[in-house]
Amino acid sequence: MGKLLKKEDLNKFLYKIKTKQELVAPVETDAVRFETVKFISQIILDKIPEFPPKKYFLPSNDEMFQFRGSKILGTKKQPSRIIFGIRQCDVNAINVLDKVFLGKNPDPLYKERREKTTLIAIKCSKEIEKNCFCTSMNLSNFADLYFHDIGDSFFIEVGSDKGLKLVSRLKDYEYQTGPINTKKRLFKKDIARYYNNKAWKDAANKCISCGICTNVCPTCLCYKQKEFSDTKTDIGTKKRSWVSCQHKNFWEDTDENAMDFDKTKMLKHRVYHKLSYFKKNYRIGMCTGCGRCITQCPAKIDFVKIINKFK
Amino acid sequence: MTYEYADLKIIKKEANGKLASIFSLRYKGAAHPGQYISIWVPGIGQETFPIAHQDSTGFNILVTKKSDVSKNIFPLKKGLILVKGPFGHGFPMNNLKKTNLVMIGQTHLFSPLWFALSYVKENKTSYLKTSIVALQTKPKKAFIENLKKASSDKNINLEYTEKAEDFKKLIKKIKFTKNTNVLLSLKEEYLKEVLSLLKSKKVQNKNIYFYLHRKMNCAQGICGSCAVLGEKTCVDGPVFRFDDVLGFFE
Ligand code: SF4
Ligand code: SF4
Ligand code: FES
Numbered sequence: 339m340g341k342l343l344k345k346e347d348l349n350k351f352l353y354k355i356k357t358k359q360e361l362v363a364p365v366e367t368d369a370v371r372f373e374t375v376k377f378i379s380q381i382i383l384d385k386i387p388e389f390p391p392k393k394y395f396l397p398s399n400d401e402m403f404q405f406r407g408s409k410i411l412g413t414k415k416q417p418s419r420i421i422f423g424i425r426q427c428d429v430n431a432i433n434v435l436d437k438v439f440l441g442k443n444p445d446p447l448y449k450e451r452r453e454k455t456t457l458i459a460i461k462c463s464k465e466i467e468k469n470c471f472c473t474s475m476n477l478s479n480f481a482d483l484y485f486h487d488i489g490d491s492f493f494i495e496v497g498s499d500k501g502l503k504l505v506s507r508l509k510d511y512e513y514q515t516g517p518i519n520t521k522k523r524l525f526k527k528d529i530a531r532y533y534n535n536k537a538w539k540d541a542a543n544k545c546i547s548c549g550i551c552t553n554v555c556p557t558c559l560c561y562k563q564k565e566f567s568d569t570k571t572d573i574g575t576k577k578r579s580w581v582s583c584q585h586k587n588f589w590e591d592t593d594e595n596a597m598d599f600d601k602t603k604m605l606k607h608r609v610y611h612k613l614s615y616f617k618k619n620y621r622i623g624m625c626t627g628c629g630r631c632i633t634q635c636p637a638k639i640d641f642v643k644i645i646n647k648f649k
Numbered sequence: 650m651t652y653e654y655a656d657l658k659i660i661k662k663e664a665n666g667k668l669a670s671i672f673s674l675r676y677k678g679a680a681h682p683g684q685y686i687s688i689w690v691p692g693i694g695q696e697t698f699p700i701a702h703q704d705s706t707g708f709n710i711l712v713t714k715k716s717d718v719s720k721n722i723f724p725l726k727k728g729l730i731l732v733k734g735p736f737g738h739g740f741p742m743n744n745l746k747k748t749n750l751v752m753i754g755q756t757h758l759f760s761p762l763w764f765a766l767s768y769v770k771e772n773k774t775s776y777l778k779t780s781i782v783a784l785q786t787k788p789k790k791a792f793i794e795n796l797k798k799a800s801s802d803k804n805i806n807l808e809y810t811e812k813a814e815d816f817k818k819l820i821k822k823i824k825f826t827k828n829t830n831v832l833l834s835l836k837e838e839y840l841k842e843v844l845s846l847l848k849s850k851k852v853q854n855k856n857i858y859f860y861l862h863r864k865m866n867c868a869q870g871i872c873g874s875c876a877v878l879g880e881k882t883c884v885d886g887p888v889f890r891f892d893d894v895l896g897f898f899e
Contacts, residue, residue: 443869
């Protein structure tokens with residue numbers, strides 16, 4: 339069972355949300371990215387956001403807590419917000435982050451952000467990017483609400499009580515939803531067999547170690563912690579910021595004696611982590627097939643093509 | 650697990666007092682050889698240290714003045730610092746019972762073996778012979794004195810040298826039987842060499858355990874900074890059995 343919302347009523351629905359809490363949605367600035375919505379008219383739904391909403395759970399430069407001497411003074415309170423217009427790949431990416439940050443040692447900051455966020459997803463239909471391959475990635479419906487475009491209305495699948503609260507007044511509706519159809523596919527292969535294949539080296543030779551691939555990836559989560567002190571107030575701040583495994587210093591930082599990491603090993607580390615290593619520990623793949631790392635790579639490195647060609 | 654306050658005391662200093670010290674850490678928690686703790690010096694950062702010894706009052710760790718954190722532990726002396734742990738998979742000491750042990754390590758990275766050695770001494774009747782081969786890197790004095798003391802037993806044989814070449818010779822001299830397990834704690838460049846040396850001596854990969862000295866950050870398997878081929882040193886290690894992670898050294 340789901341709900342029905344007429345397209346002409348969408349703005350009213352979002353406006354109501356916006357009056358109560360922060361509304362985040364894809365907005366066109368220098369690129370299409372998730373931002374706080376000032377005016378509903380800014381929201382862009384016919385393009386795939388170039389950046390994922392990861393920053394709302396794991397900001398690129400994140401203040402973890404403050405301390406004076408050895409005393410922890412506490413963390414900043416996190417706002418509650420609704421993220422609207424998030425796609426299936428990015429919703430599943432949050433599921434991946436949850437596995438890590440809400441696992442054995444839940445991260446309090448991440449936990450608070452997740453609890454205070456409602457996810458309203460929208461199903462991709464016509465506007466699929468040429469590099470998306472989410473249909474190959476066993477994704478699940480994970481959002482609080484899931485909007486399907488059915489012509490002049492949206493059919494809304496309800497995924498949680500949190501979601502239901504937002505749409506409880508809408509008309510009940512039944513609708514059989516269909517799958518997303520991406521042109522690009524990642525063929526299922528035992529990639530461990532191809533670890534030493536020359537294709538990795540050929541691709542890595544083109545890599546300029548810019549780190550864009552990890553930056554735009556909705557599931558890349560590696561970070562470094564640093565401390566900053568304010569000598570005037572005697573208050574210290576512990577921060578964490580993103581780091582990229584495609585940067586050499588990521589490996590040099592791990593140990594002065596670390597095994598030499600070259601670009602081929604770095605590229606393989608990224609791809610094998612996404613497709614195989616993570617699965618071993620968490621039973622789901624880390625890549626959600628958003629295709630951003632392929633679309634935005636200046637060297638046009640496409641790991642899907644590489645893998646598909648393996649015989 | 651959050652950080653807790655612990656007392657810190659220098660119990661042994663390198664002769665010039667500048668390079669390294671063995672600290673005793675009054676901190677509760679039962680540890681196992683090969684595990685590590687995370688120390689946070691507020692305002693500076695956090696770092697992990699392998700546990701070198703445990704008694705009823707707490708742990709010993711060997712600190713060399715290398716990183717910002719370790720440099721700042723020195724002036725703290727008796728001060729309070731924050732500690733969490735012990736963490737990680739250590740040496741499977743129980744499964745190694747009734748076997749001969751060979752421990753190969755470098756002085757500044759010897760802590761995990763040192764702990765394993767005290768464990769062997771405490772459970773003397775459970776193990777056969779133990780041979781130790783140590784390469785003396787800095788710190789030399791504080792370490793060797795303690796190692797000699799720790800290996801004063803008729804079933805334990807200690808050999809050490811300052812020269813890398815002699816170090817290999819000492820390893821070659823050892824008789825490895827089918828019933829020998831090897832525990833390693835070395836810099837990765839030496840680790841690779843010693844592993845191929847062990848291969849030439851026909852030691853099976855399943856009988857080799859090594860402590861991987863990677864810098865750790867969160868120590869909780871989250872931040873990704875200690876990952877090697879998908880294994881996170883902080884939670885899947887820091888001790889690995891060689892046949893589980895053959896790819897590490899390809
Ligand atoms: S985006 Fe492309 S060029 Fe840049 S680091 Fe990633 S793979 Fe290399
Ligand atoms: S690895 Fe590439 S395709 Fe997969 S989720 Fe990350 S950015 Fe998207
Ligand atoms: S230190 Fe963070 S994952 Fe291991």
